[in-house]
Amino acid sequence: MAKSSFRVVQDEIDTQALLAEVGAPGAGGTTLFVGTTRDENEGRVIERLEYEVYEAMAVDEMRRIGDEIRRRWDVVAVSMVHRVGVVPIGNASVAVAVSAAHRDEAFAACRYGIDTLKATVPIWKKEYYRGGEHWVGPCHAHAASGRG
Amino acid sequence: MAKSSFRVVQDEIDTQALLAEVGAPGAGGTTLFVGTTRDENEGRVIERLEYEVYEAMAVDEMRRIGDEIRRRWDVVAVSMVHRVGVVPIGNASVAVAVSAAHRDEAFAACRYGIDTLKATVPIWKKEYYRGGEHWVGPCHAHAASGRG
Amino acid sequence: MTVRVLFFAYLRERCGVREIACELPEGATVDDVWRTLLARYDRLPPEAPRFAVNRLYVDKAHPLHDNDELALIPPVSGGL
């Protein structure tokens, strides 16, 4: 009944479907983390956000995180989805849902899931702001270019 | 834009509305915990579940938990909802959503929210199973009565 | 003075009552009400539940006032 899934999507993330798919009669608790694009970063007003993905590896990497979660915690199901392309400000760019019999596992595994996704899944965010653009990451990744 | 709410409801919990109401352009992360009624508890097969509430105090108590969360963590909004009356197996009975600029806060505050709700909010669960019924709680609360 | 006393969950079922009014002398505390109830309801368990007055948890020494709402709060089990 419960189902794990690992996906990269171009359109809106359906958190309701995510919650539904990880649900099961034996799963007493589900923790969902939703990351939402912000209008501001380090003092810059963001006008547009775009995500680039190495899709085949990103899905594999999410699946590996899901496998590791199932090794470490007694969970029922894990689903992860990342939106790519242009994501409007205030929209969900990422969601991780974990269902488990008990909430300790659901919280710990969901936290591990989003932390590990951020560290390893090959997806890159580019911010467009007044006067430039910028690949988010360490400072050598800055590439401001006059636009306005 | 973001809104906190503290509610007791008789019908289905709308987690989508909960996520939407706590969202805001400055909130980068939202953690949602959903507690779902299980078909089994301590080896008993549950046929029906019913929650009783001291409604006025339950809502006040949830609001106090929300206030405490805002004192302890830098969050954007907190919403809590508990369903009462008969809740079908596999349905959400409780949901806690916390939005924050950063996920550390969103996770910690959501966890604190559900833990504290379980400890202090005056709501009681009664399980009906083959052969009896039972108020969930310490052993002196047992009140099995022959039914089948 | 008069205090409303509310019963919930298994305490409500055991005592067969949802709400009663208690006449009390001035200066009575939560504990005074609890002793009165123990004498009146055979099926009340001897260990005291938690108490709330006007929707706030209080201890047994809490002094009561006219028109207070005193709730007996058996172990809660929401959020599961």
Added chain:
Amino acid sequence: MTVRVLFFAYLRERCGVREIACELPEGATVDDVWRTLLARYDRLPPEAPRFAVNRLYVDKAHPLHDNDELALIPPVSGGL
């Protein structure tokens, strides 16, 4: 042997290329490809990114085989 090399994000933009084919002697490693790329693309930063071969992270000493897919993985920034 031939290895496909994939460029993403700021490395893609800096080098102006999304994918190239590299001809390599048998026994070449990821590091050999990286040195070749450094010589060929002025705008590659000298510090190496992470590398993935056939969708798995590997270290620089990883030996390559014909038809491998080698991806240069600059610091990732999804999940925000």
